[in-house]
Amino acid sequence: MSSDNLVEFQNVSFAYGKRPILKGINMTVPRGKVVAIMGGSGCGKTTLLRLIGGQIRPSQGKVVVNDQTVHELDADGLYHLRRRMGMLFQFGALFTDMTVFDNVAFQMREHTELPESVIRDLVLMKLHAVGLRGARDLMPSELSGGMARRVALARAVALDPMLIMYDEPFAGLDPISLGVVGNQIRRLNDALGATSIVVTHDVHESMAIVDYVYFVSDGVIVAHGNPDEMRVSDKPFVHQFVHGEEDGPVPFHYPAASYGADLRLGAENA
Amino acid sequence: MHSRIVKAVRRVGARVINAVWRFGVASRFLFLTLAYSGTSFSRLRLITREIFSTGVLSLIIILVSGLFVGMVLGMQGYDTLQRYGAAESLGVMVALSLVRELGPVVAALLFASRAGSAITAEIGLMKATEQLAAMEMMAVNPIARVVAPRFWAGVISMPLLAAMFSAMGVFGGYLVGVKLIGVDEGAFWSQMQNAVDFHQDIVNGVIKSFVFGIAVTAIALFEGYDAPPTAEGVSGATTRTVVTSSLAILALDFVLTAFMFRGEG
Numbered sequence: 001m002s003s004d005n006l007v008e009f010q011n012v013s014f015a016y017g018k019r020p021i022l023k024g025i026n027m028t029v030p031r032g033k034v035v036a037i038m039g040g041s042g043c044g045k046t047t048l049l050r051l052i053g054g055q056i057r058p059s060q061g062k063v064v065v066n067d068q069t070v071h072e073l074d075a076d077g078l079y080h081l082r083r084r085m086g087m088l089f090q091f092g093a094l095f096t097d098m099t100v101f102d103n104v105a106f107q108m109r110e111h112t113e114l115p116e117s118v119i120r121d122l123v124l125m126k127l128h129a130v131g132l133r134g135a136r137d138l139m140p141s142e143l144s145g146g147m148a149r150r151v152a153l154a155r156a157v158a159l160d161p162m163l164i165m166y167d168e169p170f171a172g173l174d175p176i177s178l179g180v181v182g183n184q185i186r187r188l189n190d191a192l193g194a195t196s197i198v199v200t201h202d203v204h205e206s207m208a209i210v211d212y213v214y215f216v217s218d219g220v221i222v223a224h225g226n227p228d229e230m231r232v233s234d235k236p237f238v239h240q241f242v243h244g245e246e247d248g249p250v251p252f253h254y255p256a257a258s259y260g261a262d263l264r265l266g267a268e269n270a
Numbered sequence: 271m272h273s274r275i276v277k278a279v280r281r282v283g284a285r286v287i288n289a290v291w292r293f294g295v296a297s298r299f300l301f302l303t304l305a306y307s308g309t310s311f312s313r314l315r316l317i318t319r320e321i322f323s324t325g326v327l328s329l330i331i332i333l334v335s336g337l338f339v340g341m342v343l344g345m346q347g348y349d350t351l352q353r354y355g356a357a358e359s360l361g362v363m364v365a366l367s368l369v370r371e372l373g374p375v376v377a378a379l380l381f382a383s384r385a386g387s388a389i390t391a392e393i394g395l396m397k398a399t400e401q402l403a404a405m406e407m408m409a410v411n412p413i414a415r416v417v418a419p420r421f422w423a424g425v426i427s428m429p430l431l432a433a434m435f436s437a438m439g440v441f442g443g444y445l446v447g448v449k450l451i452g453v454d455e456g457a458f459w460s461q462m463q464n465a466v467d468f469h470q471d472i473v474n475g476v477i478k479s480f481v482f483g484i485a486v487t488a489i490a491l492f493e494g495y496d497a498p499p500t501a502e503g504v505s506g507a508t509t510r511t512v513v514t515s516s517l518a519i520l521a522l523d524f525v526l527t528a529f530m531f532r533g534e535g
Contacts, residue, residue, distance in 0.1 A: 083408075083409045087407045089404050091400070096395075096396070106408065107409075107410070
């Protein structure tokens, strides 16, 4: 009996050394949905993805994926689970010594015994889905940022994963690529019957395509709800974030001594 | 004063502990590389590809350097030997210096700076651009897929490169000694043939270059894999590869020589 949630965070904390990154996170990602995790840079969003992928272990609590506790799996179990996940890294992380075609074919060649003719058809189908069938023979260095992201997307879904994770899929894209990648995230999720988690700080692009949003700040979840609720939310953090205000709960200034004291104002008078 | 001394001792202690710890991590890394080598041998294409980029692409520098080192040996050797009226032994001198010492050592030093630095930079950049993390997330072990093939490619290439270095060097010595200076050609080759022992000289030279190959490639791979994922991190690691492996080559050479030629030859 599998539960309705593909991913569950149960009171998860994580620290790098003594520096706490996540503090008691509770979060669920229902099957078939596209969920966004939003927050400022360095708030621990990417750490959440790394916990799901089992690249790091929580210092407290547990992460459950497809009814399995990730950090309790042995190496084989973890690799088995990862075969059913696809991940899009921030800048694509394409293998620079392989062509676009070989990048997408990589997992099929590593994990399946499929004959090369079948792999060819599958790769071309994946590339066609992201509009880059014609770019199959290019090297990653010959691609624009948006194209590289789309190739990485095709590679992430190469084995039709049950869970697709996106780490800042919109970072550094022009407006056209932004819309293209956004729509593809939604379309691929629905076409594959997968579940997607999008870590991002791009409010407008992601609000348009996701079903549910979690806001993370300073290692805790400060708000969650569907995009419409978030747009009208009066919580200070959400308001600041959604409307891109300079000052608010997230201060503009890095902590420092008082401005006057720093400029030694009044020092001459003393 | 007292606290200063304590601080200094502590700093030294921390550096020693850090060095030992890093050595431990590196040994573990080498062990894992060996343990995950199965994939490389069941898919030999992975290794041959790397032999091309580490071995074949190092050929030019190895062959040219070998030729010049041999020519210099020819000149210097002749100058010294003719003082004792032993100029016909030039062939022996050139061949023994190359096969026992210069071939393995100089080829390994060149290999470290040509191929070792390239390996470190490549692996370091793969790490910095999250390619290794991506591979791991695809349930492919980067040590098995990326590190092990490069390791074996280096270990296989190194003795071959050293042999080619020595062969080129002998040819260079011949050019200078026989063709240029005019040492008797028959004496040059026949004395070399008589004096160079297969087991004592050639096999020992091959063993040396094999050991150097392991050391250089393992250091290069570890430095790349361990590099901080930033521009400075990768450049620092590349430098460390060349420095550490050069020192390792020379230190190992001393140890190996001490074992191999204990005044018997």
